[in-house]
Amino acid sequence: MTTHLFRWGLAGLALLLASGLHARTPNPIAGERIFNAAGGCGCHTAENGKPLSGGRPLKTPFGIYFSTNITPDPDTGIGGWSDADLLRAMREGIAPDGSHYFPVFPYTAFSKMTAEDVLHLKDYLFTLPAVQQSNRPHDVWFPFNLRFSAWGWKLVNFHPEPLLADVTRSKQWTRGRYLAEAVAHCGECHTPRNGMGALKADWHYAGSREGPEGEVAPNITPDAETGIGQWSKDDLTYLLETGMLPDGDFIGGLMSEAVEYYGQLPPEDRDAIAEYVLSLPPVQNHVRDPDDLNE
Ligand code: HEC
DSSP states (O other): OHHHHHHHHHHHHHHHHHHHHHOOOOOHHHHHHHHHHTGGGGGGBOTTSOTTOBOOEEEETTEEEEOOOOSSOTTTSSTTOOHHHHHHHHHHOBOTTSOBOOTTSOHHHHTTSOHHHHHHHHHHHTTSOOOOOOOOOOEEOTTTTSHHHHHHHHHHHOOOOOOOOOTTSOHHHHHHHIIIIIISOHHHHHSOBOTTSOBOGGGTTSOBSOSTTSOOBOOOSOOTTTSSTTOOHHHHHHHHHHOBOTTSOBOOHHHHHHHHHHTTSOHHHHHHHHHHHTTSOOOOOOOSSGGGOOO
16 A cells, blocks of 8 residues: 555656646747847738738749738637647647648748747747737649648758857857848748749858749848948948948838847847858859849
8 A cells, every 4th residue: 555655656746747847937038039030920910910910922933822820819820839839830840730831931940949949939929919810721823732742842851950069150150140040031031942942052142032022132142242242240230220221221121021120139139140141151143133143
């Protein structure tokens, strides 16, 4: 009898410990910083729509995808999602029902985020107003409308790898790389894609005309002639803060929406992004002039 009780006692203790390990303290403040670095998750807010309630059309060569409701509404948003659900969605591209997401949702970048940052982001999103709005079905062509084609795409193109430490680089550069590559996903707009819609590794940040709204996102590698090689680091941090270009003009389109959030980051985060972007290998690629795309 005593051994019996002892056993149950042990089991109880183990359970208690396990639940204690899984309990975590929400940190929406840290999450807001991630949210800002991610450009306010702007693709999830439609023109004249309620913030983050989805429905924004994202044009791709395969058709139009509509972004989803990521407000904490339990029925139509992500209010019913567990921590594990969001981790799987962001880092593995798998929905809570087990289906695969299309890469228009940039999990290829978010897979490099730390679990802690994904969960803090969730904490922040869950402090925002819930909006009841059902997701709109995507308007894409066969076979891209089939979820299993997303699975096939992942098999070929999605090989998640964490960002490896580079001891030759500074802490600031490492932070900048993390923010740009994993969180802000600058490359989703600024890197051209191949025929399968995957980012071209050799053309990293070299400019693209296939941004989420079919707009031109210029070459931001430090190529002196076709990129931003003539910009100082201050020019770039100032742009990220205010949206003003070195020539005094203001940035437009999707970039201006993102800058509203980059501008709310602590200055050291913008400095870190600039440090990283200006350290990239220069790639010569004219994307400003649509007739002169060097691919
Ligand atoms: C959602 C798409 C998107 C994302 C994400 C994005 N950009 Fe942009 N970016 C654009 C577009 C579109 C333009 C062009 C705006 C214009 O023509 O006014 C632009 C312009 C720029 C420019 C101006 C280049 C020039 O020569 O005029 C810089 C620099 C830049 N982006 C840097 C970044 C960095 C750094 C990040 C990540 C921290 C980033 N962008 C993330 C879409 C994006």
